[in-house]
Amino acid sequence: MIRSAFCTMYPSLNSRALGLDLPAKATLELASEAGFEGVDLMVRDIVEGGGDLRELRARMNDLGLRGGAWPLPVTWRADGERFAHDLGRLPKLAAAAAALALTRTGTWVMPETPERPESEAARADHLAAIGDLHLQRLGAIARVLAEHGCRLGLEVIGVASSRTGRGWPFVTRLAELDRWLGTLWDEAPNLGILLDGFHLYAAGETIEAGLKWGVDRVVWVHLADLP
CATH class of the missing domain: 3.20.20.150 (Divalent-metal-dependent TIM barrel enzymes)
Incomplete structure:
Protein backbone atom coordinates (compact mmCIF):
# COMPACT_ATOMS: atom_id res chain seq x y z
CA MET A 1 0.00 0.00 0.00
CA ILE A 2 1.27 3.48 -0.84
CA ARG A 3 0.51 6.05 1.84
CA SER A 4 1.01 9.77 1.23
CA ALA A 5 -0.36 13.16 2.15
CA PHE A 6 -3.00 12.69 -0.54
CA CYS A 7 -4.41 9.21 -0.06
CA THR A 8 -3.88 5.55 0.48
CA MET A 9 -3.45 3.46 -2.65
CA TYR A 10 -6.38 1.12 -3.27
CA PRO A 11 -7.52 -1.21 -6.09
CA SER A 12 -10.11 0.31 -8.41
CA LEU A 13 -12.02 -1.44 -11.20
CA ASN A 14 -12.02 0.08 -14.68
CA SER A 15 -14.40 -2.12 -16.64
CA ARG A 16 -13.87 -0.30 -19.95
CA ALA A 17 -10.14 -0.97 -19.83
CA LEU A 18 -10.98 -4.67 -19.59
CA GLY A 19 -13.10 -4.52 -22.74
CA LEU A 20 -16.45 -4.41 -20.91
CA ASP A 21 -18.95 -1.83 -22.15
CA LEU A 22 -21.15 -1.66 -19.06
CA PRO A 23 -23.56 0.99 -17.79
CA ALA A 24 -22.32 2.86 -14.73
CA LYS A 25 -24.74 1.10 -12.38
CA ALA A 26 -23.61 -2.34 -13.56
CA THR A 27 -19.98 -1.28 -13.15
CA LEU A 28 -20.64 -0.37 -9.53
CA GLU A 29 -22.23 -3.74 -8.83
CA LEU A 30 -19.40 -5.63 -10.53
CA ALA A 31 -16.73 -3.69 -8.64
CA SER A 32 -18.42 -4.48 -5.35
CA GLU A 33 -19.00 -8.15 -6.13
CA ALA A 34 -15.37 -8.58 -7.24
CA GLY A 35 -14.06 -7.08 -4.02
CA PHE A 36 -12.63 -3.82 -5.36
CA GLU A 37 -12.38 -0.89 -2.98
CA GLY A 38 -12.87 1.71 -5.72
CA VAL A 39 -14.36 2.16 -9.16
CA ASP A 40 -13.41 4.15 -12.27
CA LEU A 41 -16.30 5.62 -14.24
CA MET A 42 -16.83 6.99 -17.75
CA VAL A 43 -17.96 10.49 -16.75
CA ARG A 44 -18.59 11.83 -20.24
CA ASP A 45 -20.81 8.85 -21.07
CA ILE A 46 -22.75 9.32 -17.83
CA VAL A 47 -23.31 13.04 -18.40
CA GLU A 48 -24.20 12.71 -22.08
CA GLY A 49 -26.55 9.83 -21.24
CA GLY A 50 -28.38 11.87 -18.62
CA GLY A 51 -27.21 9.76 -15.71
CA ASP A 52 -28.31 10.68 -12.19
CA LEU A 53 -25.12 11.65 -10.37
CA ARG A 54 -26.72 11.71 -6.93
CA GLU A 55 -28.20 8.27 -7.41
CA LEU A 56 -24.87 6.85 -8.56
CA ARG A 57 -22.99 8.45 -5.67
CA ALA A 58 -25.55 7.13 -3.19
CA ARG A 59 -25.14 3.62 -4.58
CA MET A 60 -21.36 3.93 -4.33
CA ASN A 61 -21.77 4.85 -0.68
CA ASP A 62 -24.16 1.95 -0.10
CA LEU A 63 -21.63 -0.47 -1.58
CA GLY A 64 -18.69 1.08 0.25
CA LEU A 65 -16.95 2.02 -3.01
CA ARG A 66 -14.48 4.86 -3.26
CA GLY A 67 -14.25 6.98 -6.36
CA GLY A 68 -11.27 6.12 -8.52
CA ALA A 69 -10.34 7.76 -11.81
CA TRP A 70 -12.06 8.89 -15.00
CA PRO A 71 -10.79 9.22 -18.59
CA LEU A 72 -9.66 12.71 -19.57
CA PRO A 73 -12.29 13.94 -22.08
CA VAL A 74 -9.97 16.33 -23.93
CA THR A 75 -8.39 15.64 -27.32
CA TRP A 76 -5.44 17.92 -26.69
CA ARG A 77 -3.05 16.51 -29.31
CA ALA A 78 -5.35 17.53 -32.19
CA ASP A 79 -5.87 20.93 -33.82
CA GLY A 80 -6.48 24.04 -31.75
CA GLU A 81 -10.18 24.24 -32.55
CA ARG A 82 -10.88 20.73 -31.23
CA PHE A 83 -8.78 21.39 -28.16
CA ALA A 84 -10.62 24.64 -27.39
CA HIS A 85 -13.98 22.90 -27.79
CA ASP A 86 -13.06 20.07 -25.42
CA LEU A 87 -11.43 22.42 -22.91
CA GLY A 88 -14.61 24.49 -22.85
CA ARG A 89 -16.62 21.40 -21.85
CA LEU A 90 -14.13 20.24 -19.25
CA PRO A 91 -15.44 22.30 -16.28
CA LYS A 92 -18.89 20.68 -16.51
CA LEU A 93 -17.44 17.20 -16.77
CA ALA A 94 -14.90 17.81 -14.01
CA ALA A 95 -17.72 18.99 -11.75
CA ALA A 96 -19.61 15.77 -12.52
CA ALA A 97 -16.51 13.74 -11.70
CA ALA A 98 -16.18 15.56 -8.38
CA ALA A 99 -19.81 14.75 -7.58
CA LEU A 100 -18.89 11.08 -8.02
CA ALA A 101 -15.76 11.42 -5.86
CA LEU A 102 -13.52 10.77 -8.89
Whole structure:
Protein backbone atom coordinates (compact mmCIF):
# COMPACT_ATOMS: atom_id res chain seq x y z
CA MET A 1 0.00 0.00 0.00
CA ILE A 2 1.27 3.48 -0.84
CA ARG A 3 0.51 6.05 1.84
CA SER A 4 1.01 9.77 1.23
CA ALA A 5 -0.36 13.16 2.15
CA PHE A 6 -3.00 12.69 -0.54
CA CYS A 7 -4.41 9.21 -0.06
CA THR A 8 -3.88 5.55 0.48
CA MET A 9 -3.45 3.46 -2.65
CA TYR A 10 -6.38 1.12 -3.27
CA PRO A 11 -7.52 -1.21 -6.09
CA SER A 12 -10.11 0.31 -8.41
CA LEU A 13 -12.02 -1.44 -11.20
CA ASN A 14 -12.02 0.08 -14.68
CA SER A 15 -14.40 -2.12 -16.64
CA ARG A 16 -13.87 -0.30 -19.95
CA ALA A 17 -10.14 -0.97 -19.83
CA LEU A 18 -10.98 -4.67 -19.59
CA GLY A 19 -13.10 -4.52 -22.74
CA LEU A 20 -16.45 -4.41 -20.91
CA ASP A 21 -18.95 -1.83 -22.15
CA LEU A 22 -21.15 -1.66 -19.06
CA PRO A 23 -23.56 0.99 -17.79
CA ALA A 24 -22.32 2.86 -14.73
CA LYS A 25 -24.74 1.10 -12.38
CA ALA A 26 -23.61 -2.34 -13.56
CA THR A 27 -19.98 -1.28 -13.15
CA LEU A 28 -20.64 -0.37 -9.53
CA GLU A 29 -22.23 -3.74 -8.83
CA LEU A 30 -19.40 -5.63 -10.53
CA ALA A 31 -16.73 -3.69 -8.64
CA SER A 32 -18.42 -4.48 -5.35
CA GLU A 33 -19.00 -8.15 -6.13
CA ALA A 34 -15.37 -8.58 -7.24
CA GLY A 35 -14.06 -7.08 -4.02
CA PHE A 36 -12.63 -3.82 -5.36
CA GLU A 37 -12.38 -0.89 -2.98
CA GLY A 38 -12.87 1.71 -5.72
CA VAL A 39 -14.36 2.16 -9.16
CA ASP A 40 -13.41 4.15 -12.27
CA LEU A 41 -16.30 5.62 -14.24
CA MET A 42 -16.83 6.99 -17.75
CA VAL A 43 -17.96 10.49 -16.75
CA ARG A 44 -18.59 11.83 -20.24
CA ASP A 45 -20.81 8.85 -21.07
CA ILE A 46 -22.75 9.32 -17.83
CA VAL A 47 -23.31 13.04 -18.40
CA GLU A 48 -24.20 12.71 -22.08
CA GLY A 49 -26.55 9.83 -21.24
CA GLY A 50 -28.38 11.87 -18.62
CA GLY A 51 -27.21 9.76 -15.71
CA ASP A 52 -28.31 10.68 -12.19
CA LEU A 53 -25.12 11.65 -10.37
CA ARG A 54 -26.72 11.71 -6.93
CA GLU A 55 -28.20 8.27 -7.41
CA LEU A 56 -24.87 6.85 -8.56
CA ARG A 57 -22.99 8.45 -5.67
CA ALA A 58 -25.55 7.13 -3.19
CA ARG A 59 -25.14 3.62 -4.58
CA MET A 60 -21.36 3.93 -4.33
CA ASN A 61 -21.77 4.85 -0.68
CA ASP A 62 -24.16 1.95 -0.10
CA LEU A 63 -21.63 -0.47 -1.58
CA GLY A 64 -18.69 1.08 0.25
CA LEU A 65 -16.95 2.02 -3.01
CA ARG A 66 -14.48 4.86 -3.26
CA GLY A 67 -14.25 6.98 -6.36
CA GLY A 68 -11.27 6.12 -8.52
CA ALA A 69 -10.34 7.76 -11.81
CA TRP A 70 -12.06 8.89 -15.00
CA PRO A 71 -10.79 9.22 -18.59
CA LEU A 72 -9.66 12.71 -19.57
CA PRO A 73 -12.29 13.94 -22.08
CA VAL A 74 -9.97 16.33 -23.93
CA THR A 75 -8.39 15.64 -27.32
CA TRP A 76 -5.44 17.92 -26.69
CA ARG A 77 -3.05 16.51 -29.31
CA ALA A 78 -5.35 17.53 -32.19
CA ASP A 79 -5.87 20.93 -33.82
CA GLY A 80 -6.48 24.04 -31.75
CA GLU A 81 -10.18 24.24 -32.55
CA ARG A 82 -10.88 20.73 -31.23
CA PHE A 83 -8.78 21.39 -28.16
CA ALA A 84 -10.62 24.64 -27.39
CA HIS A 85 -13.98 22.90 -27.79
CA ASP A 86 -13.06 20.07 -25.42
CA LEU A 87 -11.43 22.42 -22.91
CA GLY A 88 -14.61 24.49 -22.85
CA ARG A 89 -16.62 21.40 -21.85
CA LEU A 90 -14.13 20.24 -19.25
CA PRO A 91 -15.44 22.30 -16.28
CA LYS A 92 -18.89 20.68 -16.51
CA LEU A 93 -17.44 17.20 -16.77
CA ALA A 94 -14.90 17.81 -14.01
CA ALA A 95 -17.72 18.99 -11.75
CA ALA A 96 -19.61 15.77 -12.52
CA ALA A 97 -16.51 13.74 -11.70
CA ALA A 98 -16.18 15.56 -8.38
CA ALA A 99 -19.81 14.75 -7.58
CA LEU A 100 -18.89 11.08 -8.02
CA ALA A 101 -15.76 11.42 -5.86
CA LEU A 102 -13.52 10.77 -8.89
CA THR A 103 -10.47 12.83 -8.04
CA ARG A 104 -7.96 11.79 -10.68
CA THR A 105 -7.57 11.42 -14.41
CA GLY A 106 -4.67 10.91 -16.78
CA THR A 107 -3.29 11.22 -20.27
CA TRP A 108 -0.28 9.98 -22.19
CA VAL A 109 2.60 12.09 -23.41
CA MET A 110 3.52 11.87 -27.10
CA PRO A 111 6.19 9.20 -27.61
CA GLU A 112 7.21 10.76 -30.92
CA THR A 113 6.68 14.00 -32.82
CA PRO A 114 4.03 14.16 -35.57
CA GLU A 115 6.59 15.15 -38.20
CA ARG A 116 10.22 14.29 -38.98
CA PRO A 117 12.13 17.28 -40.35
CA GLU A 118 15.57 16.20 -41.46
CA SER A 119 17.79 19.23 -40.91
CA GLU A 120 19.24 19.61 -37.42
CA ALA A 121 17.83 23.12 -37.00
CA ALA A 122 14.35 22.14 -38.18
CA ARG A 123 14.40 19.08 -35.95
CA ALA A 124 15.29 21.19 -32.90
CA ASP A 125 12.55 23.70 -33.72
CA HIS A 126 9.97 20.95 -34.17
CA LEU A 127 10.87 19.26 -30.89
CA ALA A 128 10.68 22.59 -29.10
CA ALA A 129 7.27 23.32 -30.63
CA ILE A 130 5.91 19.95 -29.50
CA GLY A 131 7.31 20.59 -26.04
CA ASP A 132 5.55 23.97 -25.93
CA LEU A 133 2.29 22.35 -27.07
CA HIS A 134 2.49 19.94 -24.13
CA LEU A 135 3.29 22.72 -21.67
CA GLN A 136 0.52 25.04 -22.82
CA ARG A 137 -2.27 22.52 -23.25
CA LEU A 138 -1.54 20.25 -20.32
CA GLY A 139 -1.09 23.31 -18.14
CA ALA A 140 -4.49 24.64 -19.21
CA ILE A 141 -6.13 21.27 -18.54
CA ALA A 142 -4.48 20.97 -15.12
CA ARG A 143 -5.72 24.42 -14.10
CA VAL A 144 -9.33 23.54 -14.92
CA LEU A 145 -9.08 20.22 -13.10
CA ALA A 146 -7.55 21.88 -10.04
CA GLU A 147 -10.65 24.04 -9.66
CA HIS A 148 -12.62 20.83 -9.12
CA GLY A 149 -10.17 19.04 -6.84
CA CYS A 150 -8.95 16.68 -9.55
CA ARG A 151 -5.39 15.59 -10.29
CA LEU A 152 -3.84 14.85 -13.69
CA GLY A 153 -1.39 12.00 -14.16
CA LEU A 154 1.02 11.88 -17.10
CA GLU A 155 1.74 8.48 -18.63
CA VAL A 156 4.83 7.67 -20.66
CA ILE A 157 4.40 5.12 -23.46
CA GLY A 158 7.46 2.92 -23.24
CA VAL A 159 6.56 0.32 -25.87
CA ALA A 160 8.84 0.71 -28.90
CA SER A 161 6.08 -0.31 -31.33
CA SER A 162 4.16 2.85 -30.37
CA ARG A 163 6.77 4.83 -32.29
CA THR A 164 5.98 4.56 -35.98
CA GLY A 165 9.11 6.24 -37.27
CA ARG A 166 7.10 9.03 -38.89
CA GLY A 167 8.45 11.46 -36.29
CA TRP A 168 11.40 11.91 -33.97
CA PRO A 169 11.33 10.23 -30.54
CA PHE A 170 9.96 12.66 -27.95
CA VAL A 171 9.30 11.20 -24.47
CA THR A 172 9.82 7.44 -24.35
CA ARG A 173 10.94 7.01 -20.73
CA LEU A 174 9.95 8.63 -17.45
CA ALA A 175 13.55 9.80 -17.15
CA GLU A 176 12.93 12.10 -20.14
CA LEU A 177 9.88 13.90 -18.75
CA ASP A 178 11.71 16.72 -17.00
CA ARG A 179 13.62 17.70 -20.11
CA TRP A 180 10.46 18.85 -21.85
CA LEU A 181 7.83 19.20 -19.13
CA GLY A 182 9.82 19.97 -16.00
CA THR A 183 8.44 23.50 -15.64
CA LEU A 184 4.92 22.13 -15.26
CA TRP A 185 5.58 20.66 -11.81
CA ASP A 186 5.67 24.06 -10.12
CA GLU A 187 2.95 25.56 -12.30
CA ALA A 188 0.46 22.76 -11.65
CA PRO A 189 0.66 21.25 -8.14
CA ASN A 190 -2.15 18.83 -9.07
CA LEU A 191 -0.01 17.35 -11.86
CA GLY A 192 1.64 13.99 -11.30
CA ILE A 193 2.56 10.63 -12.77
CA LEU A 194 0.39 7.84 -14.14
CA LEU A 195 2.51 4.75 -13.56
CA ASP A 196 1.92 1.85 -15.92
CA GLY A 197 3.70 -1.34 -14.98
CA PHE A 198 3.88 -2.63 -18.56
CA HIS A 199 5.31 0.60 -19.97
CA LEU A 200 7.88 0.74 -17.18
CA TYR A 201 8.98 -2.76 -18.15
CA ALA A 202 8.96 -1.99 -21.88
CA ALA A 203 11.10 1.10 -21.36
CA GLY A 204 13.58 -0.80 -19.21
CA GLU A 205 12.81 1.31 -16.16
CA THR A 206 12.18 0.30 -12.56
CA ILE A 207 9.45 1.46 -10.19
CA GLU A 208 11.95 3.93 -8.72
CA ALA A 209 11.81 5.87 -11.99
CA GLY A 210 8.21 6.74 -11.25
CA LEU A 211 8.95 7.77 -7.68
CA LYS A 212 11.74 10.27 -8.42
CA TRP A 213 9.28 13.16 -7.95
CA GLY A 214 8.08 11.72 -4.64
CA VAL A 215 5.26 9.33 -3.81
CA ASP A 216 2.80 12.23 -3.55
CA ARG A 217 3.17 12.78 -7.31
CA VAL A 218 1.84 9.30 -8.13
CA VAL A 219 -1.71 10.01 -9.29
CA TRP A 220 -2.79 6.71 -10.84
CA VAL A 221 -1.29 3.23 -11.28
CA HIS A 222 -2.15 0.86 -14.14
CA LEU A 223 -1.50 -2.79 -13.36
CA ALA A 224 -3.66 -4.47 -16.02
CA ASP A 225 -5.48 -2.10 -18.36
CA LEU A 226 -5.78 -4.07 -21.58
CA PRO A 227 -8.38 -6.77 -22.33
